[in-house]
Amino acid sequence: MGNQYYKTNYPLKKMQELYEQGYTQQEVADIFKVSQKHLSFLFSSSGYISRKPMNRNQVGINNPNWKGNNICYHQFHRRVEKKRGKPKRCSKCGKTPYFSCQWANIKGNYQDIYDYTRLCKKCHKNFDEWKLKQPKIVLWIVLNFMS
C-alpha cells in the first residue's frame, strides 16, 4: 500500500532518470523538493537499485559543467590570489575599480599561478568569449605572447 502512495505522488521515473544522468541523490531531492532521506526511501521502496559509483565518475569526466571542476577552478583562483595578491587593475582596459578585477586564466593551465592575467569582469568575459571563437593556432600564438 505504501508503495502505491509514493508511486502516484512522485515522478519516480523522472527522478531515477536524473539520478542515472549523474545527479546525486541530494541534487535530485532538491529538484523535487524532498529530503535526500525521503528520496532514498522512495528509491529503495520502489525496488530501484542505485547506480554504481562508477557511473558518476564517467559522467564527471565527460561533463565540462561538472560541479567538481568548478570547485577546483575556484580553488585555483584562490591560490593565485594568495600568491600574487588581489588584482587591482585590469591589464586590458586599465580601469581601476579594484572590486571588479579578477585573475583570468590565459592558457588553461589552471594549476600554474603564472598562467593568469588581471582583468576586470567585462574584459574577462570578452576575453573568454574571444578565446572560444579563435582557431587553435591563433590562440596558441597570441596567448604565448601574453602573460
Ligand SMILES: [Zn+2]
Ligand atoms: Zn578591463
